[in-house]
Amino acid sequence: MTTTEKLSSGTGTDLTWRTINAIRFLSVDAVQAANSGHPGAPLGGAPMAWVLWDRFLKHNPQNPLWADRDRFVLSNGHASMLLYSLLHLTGYDLSLDEIRNFRQLGSKTPGHPERGLTPGVELTTGPLGQGFANGVGLAMAEKILSNEFNRPDHEIVNHRTFAIVSDGDLEEGVASEAASLAGTLGLGKIVYLYDDNEISIEGDTDIAFREDVAARFRAYGWHVAGPVDGNDLDGIAAAVQEGIDETAKPSLVVVQTTIGYGSPNKAGKASAHGEALGEDEVGLTREALGWEHGPFEVPDDVRENAGGAVERGAVVESKWQARFEAYADAHPELAVRFKQDMAGELPDGWDADLKALAGTFTDPVATRAVSGKALHAIAPNLPRLIGGSADLAPSNNTMISGRGDFQPESPEGRNLHFGIREHAMGSIVNGISAHGGLLPYGATFLIFSDYMRGAVRVGALSELPAVWVWTHDSVGLGEDGPTHQPIGQIMSLRMLPNLALIRPADADETIAAWKIAVENRHGPTALALTRQALPSLSSLGATAGAAGNVARGAYVAKDCDGPPDVILIGTGSEVQLALQASSELAKDNVKARVVSMPSWALFDAQSDEYRESVLPLSVRARVAVEAGLATGWERYVGLDGAVVGMEGFGASGKGGDVMKHFGFTVENVVAKAKAVLGR
């Protein structure tokens, strides 16, 4: 279909088309004003977006967080102005001034949509594929919660997940992973509109993407509707309805669009994608589409038409509120829990059994095993805790017995199986968290945090609570060798803002870490856990890793009399080495303080006074010991200290042999301590 042919249907003068053109030109004008942004996708995608929002999307612009709203995801977040235009016109709290300030510092209209910043933006998108996979998480959450809370004659959770997804989304592996899982799980309330414009930044998509997308999605177990012309409003509506009517499978609606539609010189070209059209071309586009209004001008009738969403939204939510009141009468306890869960509040006593677990581990035990026990202690008291592993549950200790598997045949199951898909797991967990009502966790080996880093970052940026359970956290894992041994992962994950990484040293620290993770409502928490057994710190004469200690990120686990000659700082499996080294040093009259530092992030958030009390600036003889990269520990040991750490990759061998090979021994810690003391 050529651009000219499509233009003929785009020049209609009825109110619907004028509303679509208003969306188009708010977008184009904002990009032009910023001289930065992406005009092509809003021009091509406005018709399908409007059809979806106007005819299908259940939402209340005056209450963007209404629990039972449909979720809309703009996976190609670079088309942000399409979403901002829709939000503005349909009555969300996003003023025209914000539209005018697109991409300017301090505006609510950043270059890519940001959850939490802009009312009505469900998810932070832009890194391609994330939104697609997040949506799978949204739909899983809906299915889980509808199963959990709905009762005969009382349906309080019943909404859909819509998205617009682009070629780029479908090329990304994270979306492929998520699509396969969505098909397996039969997530029938997913309806994604595929903006099939055949153009990516380097040119025609044929240069790298000749696959049969529809056939691929059918192979995943999706229903595929279309293709429909991106300007055929009724055709789009029929295809979306087809997707809605297919309730056993997720649906992909193929919509053939023209990037930069209406722009005489850029339509259908990569040049329409990622930069302002230019004043002249904006004018020509206005002419071509018959848009006689000036920049940022929205005719009253268009504003009224689009603004009808406010009243309809109020009505639809009020009906739901009435249903919810009836539900609360019939099932008061469930209603209370629903509200509590959606608000992310913790029920009283959620951690009673977890607390009881503290101090009960006397024999050496792997922190991954303790984590499994902690999960079992939390889950019965916190139904909204839900998660699974990327096919490593038996190693990650993340399967909760008695809770069943979440499968098409058993939607009441609560153990998720992500398959060998770490990246999608990350994005799906983020989506579940973004939905509200559930606290999700996801697990794999620490080394494979690399595979899911794109998702972990967006989750941290979006401040989405989630728990990452990353086991096998050092060369101590042994025989699997360097391909599986994390070296720089712990340190590099410390470089991710808003991720609370905790590497507990023993059972009690692990239990404390889980408490912190569940209570952290401002972003993800990551637990780095050992494969190998560790003695309890108290068995080595140290203070137990009480919850309060771990929450401060670092604490004096064992002190000397008077000012220390040297401070030994350890994390995780190496705190035991520091403790034993301190005893050895004492024999040589060296006074050593041992600091257990399970979390840099938490320690750095403490007061100057507390941090000084743990690590007095006057004591410069410091040795850090951690079975990971040494680089970075200078933050705490400075230029005068030393690190017992690694410089390169690991090696395959028995865990104990490998640890010794790389110098993780009491003797080496003692030697380094003496060296920094010049003894």
Add this chain to the structure above:
Amino acid sequence: MTTTEKLSSGTGTDLTWRTINAIRFLSVDAVQAANSGHPGAPLGGAPMAWVLWDRFLKHNPQNPLWADRDRFVLSNGHASMLLYSLLHLTGYDLSLDEIRNFRQLGSKTPGHPERGLTPGVELTTGPLGQGFANGVGLAMAEKILSNEFNRPDHEIVNHRTFAIVSDGDLEEGVASEAASLAGTLGLGKIVYLYDDNEISIEGDTDIAFREDVAARFRAYGWHVAGPVDGNDLDGIAAAVQEGIDETAKPSLVVVQTTIGYGSPNKAGKASAHGEALGEDEVGLTREALGWEHGPFEVPDDVRENAGGAVERGAVVESKWQARFEAYADAHPELAVRFKQDMAGELPDGWDADLKALAGTFTDPVATRAVSGKALHAIAPNLPRLIGGSADLAPSNNTMISGRGDFQPESPEGRNLHFGIREHAMGSIVNGISAHGGLLPYGATFLIFSDYMRGAVRVGALSELPAVWVWTHDSVGLGEDGPTHQPIGQIMSLRMLPNLALIRPADADETIAAWKIAVENRHGPTALALTRQALPSLSSLGATAGAAGNVARGAYVAKDCDGPPDVILIGTGSEVQLALQASSELAKDNVKARVVSMPSWALFDAQSDEYRESVLPLSVRARVAVEAGLATGWERYVGLDGAVVGMEGFGASGKGGDVMKHFGFTVENVVAKAKAVLGR
């Protein structure tokens, strides 16, 4: 098909079956001796592996690096013993003692195959999906080199890429990405055997993976052969031949196997996957498969049968050598270049035009733009430099004009188009590098290094030369906002051993960085480049960033008279701030030395003396300035210095506004310097 039914065909007594059983039991015995490893996949996959190696694989065990060998990839690297058994039996330099020492420290038989350690291991595998995608790179390299070097009547490059891939590989997004690209490119010399055993660690693959794999691959443009029974040797051979005969498409041969085949109590179960069978079960498996030989015992006739590969390999290589000699007579220059390229040697004068570029940039210029010029200066003199971007070439400046696009219709093209598939790009580039003969580069925004980290790590571990061109390297990129602004990426990439990360400060440093990248034969080099224009250091009164300076990782760009009061350390776009701050400080009689530090990795590799000469330990007043995370810079500024850096995520706005907002100003550097001096 049940296990019992399959067992019937596995108990044959002919030499072929006994060879297959020898592979099986070497594998099982080695896992048992280590009490660690994966017996299930070798038991199930030995027949197909043997059919492939015996009937199809063109290789010379006595010269594992013969240029025109077929490449074999074991993508499910956890089945390492399958590969080690094959290598041992077919005559590679891998002794029975090495097999006995499986997974022990110092052996050549680590838990997962490691390139460079074990003769005959093409690639480091284990992290799932990598091998699959690496193989696409191998096949691309073959296609590129055959097009480059073959001449009428002289075919010196003509080999296939075989792999065994598992469910886990096919679930990983990186493999999906690579498969789609392989289909687009019509890489007809790929034949992958899919070990379809329907089991993953958490149980039946149905729990997470119900898709129609064959249909998916057909949608990608692959030919799919099978399914065939994993014990039907002739059926497997016929299906492989079918894949070979299909030369216009890559082929996937679906082989239905039973994990842990032959083990009476574990066959077909997840428990056969990742742990030793146990002494008793090993005995029962011996009985079931009729294997009467003891642990690590290989009957002479089996050894002779498998060892026939040595003689056949010598013959096939010698024929090739004869062909190569004829080629060298007819095309002496090409033959010299072929040998040089395969050896990874650089031709004289490869950098003549690059050198000429130094000093030519007087106006401010973005380092990404300089990088593009550098590429154009190198490429004509170094044909083996090849690469592309994950659909961001116009932004990454990585398209080399006049070199055409590598497409099915134009295999002579030299610009690669990876599509929006960063992870596959990473793995494919690694595969191209592993093939030999080419120096590949791959490009995207620095933020999306997160998406490809799994591949970058394996490339670094494998010491594979490659160049990562990562542009838009800080919040200075501006309007795209926090989703696209790298904060901790630079610091976290410094935590990857064997990755030479360079963040040049101006045009000359960028030119120098490219020289280092091309010459680095021991692993990947990454270039972090700006979107925004930067002034030349010399225009700010500093020493030019000569090649020798950058190669040392850090150097004194501008010094003061006598011992400095304070040292200002900058990287990339922030060196200019340090230089300007030093001038401001001079006005207040503060003597500041400015150090440009483009690469921690290169600086840390220098002598103690050199490092001390740049950063004298006696000068503790130090300020680092980098538009990235501050954490980590204590390595160079210690406990008494300061960092002008970031603590959290970025913001959308004009680049200059954003930089100022986060404190990247001359004033702030001056203020921090004075603060550390207590002035």
